[in-house]
Amino acid sequence: MRISRIFQVLVPKEKKFFPLFEADVENIVDAALLLNKLLLSTDPEMKEKYIAQIKDHEKKGDDITHQIFDELNKTFITPFDREDIYKLNSSLDDVLDYINGVALKIKMYKPKNIRPEFIELSELILFSCRELKNAITGLRDLKHPQKIKEHCIRINEIENQADDIYHYTISELFDKEKDAIELIKQYEIIQNLEKATDIAEDVSDVIKTIIVKIA
Amino acid sequence: MRISRIFQVLVPKEKKFFPLFEADVENIVDAALLLNKLLLSTDPEMKEKYIAQIKDHEKKGDDITHQIFDELNKTFITPFDREDIYKLNSSLDDVLDYINGVALKIKMYKPKNIRPEFIELSELILFSCRELKNAITGLRDLKHPQKIKEHCIRINEIENQADDIYHYTISELFDKEKDAIELIKQYEIIQNLEKATDIAEDVSDVIKTIIVKIA
Amino acid sequence: MRISRIFQVLVPKEKKFFPLFEADVENIVDAALLLNKLLLSTDPEMKEKYIAQIKDHEKKGDDITHQIFDELNKTFITPFDREDIYKLNSSLDDVLDYINGVALKIKMYKPKNIRPEFIELSELILFSCRELKNAITGLRDLKHPQKIKEHCIRINEIENQADDIYHYTISELFDKEKDAIELIKQYEIIQNLEKATDIAEDVSDVIKTIIVKIA
Numbered sequence: 348m349r350i351s352r353i354f355q356v357l358v359p360k361e362k363k364f365f366p367l368f369e370a371d372v373e374n375i376v377d378a379a380l381l382l383n384k385l386l387l388s389t390d391p392e393m394k395e396k397y398i399a400q401i402k403d404h405e406k407k408g409d410d411i412t413h414q415i416f417d418e419l420n421k422t423f424i425t426p427f428d429r430e431d432i433y434k435l436n437s438s439l440d441d442v443l444d445y446i447n448g449v450a451l452k453i454k455m456y457k458p459k460n461i462r463p464e465f466i467e468l469s470e471l472i473l474f475s476c477r478e479l480k481n482a483i484t485g486l487r488d489l490k491h492p493q494k495i496k497e498h499c500i501r502i503n504e505i506e507n508q509a510d511d512i513y514h515y516t517i518s519e520l521f522d523k524e525k526d527a528i529e530l531i532k533q534y535e536i537i538q539n540l541e542k543a544t545d546i547a548e549d550v551s552d553v554i555k556t557i558i559v560k561i562a
Numbered sequence: 563m564r565i566s567r568i569f570q571v572l573v574p575k576e577k578k579f580f581p582l583f584e585a586d587v588e589n590i591v592d593a594a595l596l597l598n599k600l601l602l603s604t605d606p607e608m609k610e611k612y613i614a615q616i617k618d619h620e621k622k623g624d625d626i627t628h629q630i631f632d633e634l635n636k637t638f639i640t641p642f643d644r645e646d647i648y649k650l651n652s653s654l655d656d657v658l659d660y661i662n663g664v665a666l667k668i669k670m671y672k673p674k675n676i677r678p679e680f681i682e683l684s685e686l687i688l689f690s691c692r693e694l695k696n697a698i699t700g701l702r703d704l705k706h707p708q709k710i711k712e713h714c715i716r717i718n719e720i721e722n723q724a725d726d727i728y729h730y731t732i733s734e735l736f737d738k739e740k741d742a743i744e745l746i747k748q749y750e751i752i753q754n755l756e757k758a759t760d761i762a763e764d765v766s767d768v769i770k771t772i773i774v775k776i777a
Numbered sequence: 778m779r780i781s782r783i784f785q786v787l788v789p790k791e792k793k794f795f796p797l798f799e800a801d802v803e804n805i806v807d808a809a810l811l812l813n814k815l816l817l818s819t820d821p822e823m824k825e826k827y828i829a830q831i832k833d834h835e836k837k838g839d840d841i842t843h844q845i846f847d848e849l850n851k852t853f854i855t856p857f858d859r860e861d862i863y864k865l866n867s868s869l870d871d872v873l874d875y876i877n878g879v880a881l882k883i884k885m886y887k888p889k890n891i892r893p894e895f896i897e898l899s900e901l902i903l904f905s906c907r908e909l910k911n912a913i914t915g916l917r918d919l920k921h922p923q924k925i926k927e928h929c930i931r932i933n934e935i936e937n938q939a940d941d942i943y944h945y946t947i948s949e950l951f952d953k954e955k956d957a958i959e960l961i962k963q964y965e966i967i968q969n970l971e972k973a974t975d976i977a978e979d980v981s982d983v984i985k986t987i988i989v990k991i992a
Contacts, residue, residue, distance in 0.1 A: 420774050455733045518885045527742035527957035531749075534961075559850050635989050670948045742957035746964075 363418060364426055365487045371411040371439050372480045378404035378446045379473040385450060386466045398450045405447040412440040427486075427557045435557070438550045442479075445543035446472065452539060456532040464516040468509055468540040475505045475547040482554050492558050502551040509544035513537060578633060579641055580702045586626045586654050587695045593619035593661045594688040600665060601681045613665045620662040627655040642701075642772045650772075653765045657694075660758035661687065667754060671747040679731040683724055683755040690720045690762040697769050707773050717766040724759035728752060793848060794856055795917045801841045801869050802910045808834035808876045809903040815880060816891055816899045828880045835877040842870040857916075857987045865987075868980045872909075875973035876902065882969060886962040894946040898939055898970040905935045905977040912984050922988050932981040939974035943967060 378401050385397035415436045419425065425432055449469075453461075482498035485491060516537055524530040593616050600612035630651045634640065640647055664684075668676075697713035700706060731752055739745040808831050815827035845866045849855065855862055879899075883891075912928035915921060946967055954960040 416771070417774070420771065451729070455729060456736045457733075514881070514885060518887075521886045521958065521962065525958075527961070528736065528740075528745060530958060531742070531746070531961070532736065556846070556850065559847070631986070632989070635986065666944070670944060671951045672948075743951065743955075743960060746957070746961065747951065 362426065363422075364415065364432060367411055367415050367418065368435065368439075368483050368486070369480075371408060371415070371436075372476070372483045374404055374408050374411065375439065375443050375446070376473070376476045376480050378408070378443055379469070379476040382446050382449055383466070383469040383473050385453065386461055386469045394453070398454050401447050401450040405443055408440060408443040412436055428560065431553060431557050431560075434553045435550065438546060438553055439479075441546045442476065442543060442550060445539055445546055449536060449539045449543070452532075452536050456535065458532040458536060459529055460533070462516065462533065462537075464512050465536065465540060467512055468537070468544070471505050471509045471512075472540065472543045472547070475502050475509075475544055478502045478505070479547060479550055479554075482551065486554070486557065489561060492561070495554065495558055499551040499555050502548055506544050506548040509541055513541040577641065578637075579630065579647060582626055582630050582633065583650065583654070583698050583701070584695075586623060586630070586651075587691070587698045589619055589623050589626065590654065590658050590661070591688070591691045591695050593623070593658055594684070594691040597661050597664060598681070598684040598688050600668065601676055601684045609668075613669050616662050616665040620658055623655060623658040627651055643775065646768055646772050646775075649768045650765065653761060653768055654694075656761045657691065657758060657765060660754055660761055664751060664754045664758070667747075667751050671750065673747040673751060674744055675748070677731065677748065677752075679727050680751065680755060682727055683752070683759070686720050686724045686727075687755065687758045687762070690717050690724075690759055693717045693720070694762060694765055694769075697766065701769070701772065704776060707776070710769065710773055714766040714770050717763055721759050721763040724756055728756040792856065793852075794845065794862060797841055797845050797848065798865065798869070798913050798916070799910075801838060801845070801866075802906070802913045804834055804838050804841065805869065805873050805876070806903070806906045806910050808838070808873055809899070809906040812876050812879060813896070813899040813903050815883065816896045824883070828884050831877050831880040835873055838870060838873040842866055858990065861983055861987050861990075864983045865980065868976060868983055869909075871976045872906065872973060872980060875969055875976060879966060879969045879973070882962075882966050886965065888962040888966060889959055890963070892946065892963065892967075894942050895966065895970060897942055898967070898974070901935050901939045901942075902970065902973045902977070905932050905939075905974055908932045908935070909977060909980055909984075912981065916984070916987065919991060922991070925984065925988055929981040929985050932978055936974050936978040939971055943971040 381397050381401045381404065385394055385401070388394050388397065415432070419429065419432055419436075478498045478501045482495045482502075485495040485498070489495075517534070520530060520533055520537070524533065596612050596616045596619065600609055600616070603609050603612065630647070634644065634647055634651075693713045693716045697710045697717075700710040700713070704710075732749070735745060735748055735752075739748065811827050811831045811834065815824055815831070818824050818827065845862070849859065849862055849866075908928045908931045912925045912932075915925040915928070919925075947964070950960060950963055950967075954963065
């Protein structure tokens with residue numbers, strides 16, 4: 348048992364991290380839903396609105412991330428290993444950054460087409476974020492570590508699905524798209540989409556580490 | 563108070579890190595100035611000279627980075643948390659890597675145009691590195707933590723400005739540039755420029771963490 | 778002497794990490810050889826076979842990586858600093874990811890040409906991985922730290938060679954290739970190849986850190 352763990356048994360654990368992480372992942376789920384709406388929308392005005400709303404969520408997420416880091420610096424006894432809180436916080440922030448990145452790239456690049464695979468990937472991002480929310484909510488009382496693990500397994504499955512769609516789309520793109528600039532636009536957007544599910548899996552890896560140490 | 567902090571109160575702090583960090587950031591400021599000169603220059607011979615000089619600075623920076631890591635491995639009591647010295651060192655190294663990366667890409671890609679926005683961004687990188695120098699110099703005696711914070715705030719403002727220029731230029735590029743290969747060259751160079759200001763902000767985040775823990 | 782080091786002197790060191798790291802790097806050497814064969818091959822069927830085999834190695838590597846992390850979470854006394862085992866494990870995993878990344882990109886992009894420089898780089902990756910294997914095998918008894926250092930120096934030399942080939946090829950590519958989509962394909966593949974030697978050097982940096990702390 349590591350020294351930090353011994354302390355954790357003796358001293359009441361600092362609980363203020365849980366509401367912060369819950370607010371953070373809630374905000375990410377909302378941003379993921381907005382991204383899905385953005386990709387489904389064909390109305391330029393609505394698109395702009397969604398992009399602005401995602402940006403607002405990204406700012407709110409940044410604030411929460413900073414609050415968590417501030418708490419971490421001020422708190423002696425943390426509910427999990429300090430390094431795991433650090434990683435959970437920064438990897439959640441990365442998920443939101445990639446969601447906002449997709450919105451930004453759609454704004455900046457104005458791609459001619461939104462491929463159906465983009466929409467599929469945005470759905471997978473949303474599903475993955477919802478699983479993250481369930482897993483993180485479960486960390487508060489830790490009564491059902493098995494359930495948390497199941498959420499993490501589903502995130503892994505979603506990532507595998509996203510990977511297949513990603514590889515298929517890239518192959519299609521390099522095979523069929525003859526307009527090099529359009530190819531670059533689509534390529535950059537799809538990479539960003541895939542990366543979001545990838546980082547969601549990184550978050551679930553951190554959660555799995557936390558569960559292993561505590562179980 | 564963390565255990566490492568208790569030790570820091572009892573034992574004289576190891577001071578040899580300060581001159582190393584000061585030499586490191588001084589070298590980075592010089593490299594940033596050379597990058598600005600490179601982008602302003604139209605003389606192919608001078609350009610080559612600046613690229614070679616930036617490369618030399620990158621090597622010098624590498625040496626200092628390794629010295630700091632060596633000191634860190636040999637030193638038991640550090641002036642700040644070990645992990646913060648580690649992060650300060652490696653993020654400073656990253657700033658220099660991106661500055662050198664821009665120079666390298668100009669050498670390798672030979673873009674037809676140096677956009678005015680490239681020059682603006684190189685100025686912002688220079689301003690940001692100068693603020694980093696002021697902030698890092700202030701870490702030595704820590705008499706004015708408020709002043710250090712002000713330098714960090716300015717780095718944040720500079721990053722926001724760089725972000726706006728970056729987004730504007732990318733939009734312009736994908737809208738107006740019809741030569742796909744030229745677009746790739748410009749795109750890669752501007753991404754590298756923006757990344758340099760981004761990483762400078764990461765350095766300032768580490769500095770803010772150090773200040774928070776000590777104040 | 779750091780506290781973790783004092784423990785290491787008093788308590789028998791946990792030896793189970795060595796066979797895991799040796800199996801990991803052995804698997805990486807095999808994957809690097811397959812990549813070299815893939816790039817040399819002109820038979821589409823054999824190419825597909827090599828790509829599938831590299832993918833299998835990547836999965837096997839993932840399993841070993843997870844085993845090492847699991848051991849790390851369960852083990853109180855580690856043969857080296859906990860953070861160094863963490864970094865050694867994840868950087869080795871990155872090498873394999875980049876090797877698999879090259880294979881995947883060849884599958885997805887179907888580039889018209891495999892440049893001779895691609896083959897040269899894949900040889901350098903193989904040489905570098907073999908040096909890693911020798912260095913990591915040497916960590917077990919640590920009787921010849923000087924020999925381990927020599928392997929690390931060779932990895933550094935290989936990386937410099939790879940860097941020169943990389944820069945030459947990128948310059949050539951942007952100068953001569955007029956088909957923008959083919960340029961993107963080649964550019965992405967060569968970046969991935971260069972990155973693999975880069976990360977191999979990161980692994981050797983971790984090994985050097987371990988040697989310095991122990992010597």
